[in-house]
Amino acid sequence: MAVKKNVNPLDLVKDIVKIASETKAIDMNVINVQGVSSLADYIVIASARSQRQVQGIAHNITEKLAKEGYKSFSMEGFFVGEWILIDYNDVIVHIFLDDARMHYDIDSLFKNYNQIKVDEKTGDLILW
DSSP: OOSSSSOOHHHHHHHHHHHHHHTTOEEEEEEEOTTTOSSOSEEEEEEESSHHHHHHHHHHHHHHHHHTTOOOSEEESTTTOSEEEEEOSSEEEEEEEHHHHHHHOHHHHTTTSEEEEEETTTTEEEOO
8 A cells, every 4th residue: 555544545546547647648547456456446547648747747746746755666668758657555656658558448347337437628537
């Protein structure tokens, strides 16, 4: 779990998506893998149009969440800026450069899982 105690993973997802939205992330998708994966409860996938923007989104997520007491367990790919993975244990965040997301097609790996839509204008999750 993130450093903060008694964290509801869905609340962490909401914070991540809100921060990513503020930093102009696009094509956000949240996948609920609770009970299906032992790696995490949720996976957040987002895209950006430039490497700097990919890095900016990752930086803002980690910085703002650190101020709230969350610490990521690891972050990979920051210096290249094409695909950044941030691991918050219960929540894994993937931020892609548009072309890299299309190339790796990670979304198709999770197409049969419960998808949670994101209102990209507000950064709110659309829960049914």
